[in-house]
Amino acid sequence: MISAEQAELQVLDAAETLFYTRGIQVVGMDDIRSASGVSLKRLYQIYPSKEELVQAYLRRRDLRWRRRLAAHVETRATPQERILAVFDWLHAWFSEPGFRGCAFINSFGELGATSPAVVEAARAHKEAFFAYLATLTADAGRPAWVADHLALLAEGAMTTAAITGTPAPAHQARQAAHLLLEATETV
Structure with a gap:
């Protein structure tokens, strides 16, 4: 299992890549989950909303x-x-x-x-x-x-x-x- 810090880093890396290349509105939390390798449950524990992730x-x-x-x-x-x-x-x-x-x-x-x-x-x-x-x-x-x-x-x-x-x-x-x-x- 990855640490909380590593999970957050993976989520931010995925978000940065996806938001910058595709735009914020078209990228959903499922896209972030898939790209980061972090479960949706853990993703929402780190960032309870997409706005907080943005x-x-x-x-x-x-x-x-x-x-x-x-x-x-x-x-x-x-x-x-x-x-x-x-x-x-x-x-x-x-x-x-x-x-x-x-x-x-x-x-x-x-x-x-x-x-x-x-x-x-x-x-x-x-x-x-x-x-x-x-x-x-x-x-x-x-x-x-x-x-x-x-x-x-x-x-x-x-x-x-x-x-x-x-x-x-x-x-x-x-x-x-x-x-x-x-x-x-x-x-």
């Missing part, structure tokens, strides 16, 4: 996404290089097999009208990402408003890459970010 999936996805981004960005030497590294990382992410866009945008699009928990998770994720960009922008000595523009470039690249199926929007957004940083160098 919240756990989004929390974990948020932490993983932001950690991966920060680990990449922190390898760059200068503040400006760190800002541009955000877009380099986005390109690498967009190039991954199975990339389907931002899980938070997708979840909000599916359930934003009916699930306050999904709305809150999506907003919290975006706020944390925007705050991270604000920190990078401040470190680079740029005006605070530059972070808002960088966030819009990144968000637009995420959505466009998902729809077009190409990572090219990350490079286009990077070029625009570079121009924005150059234009605000003396501001």
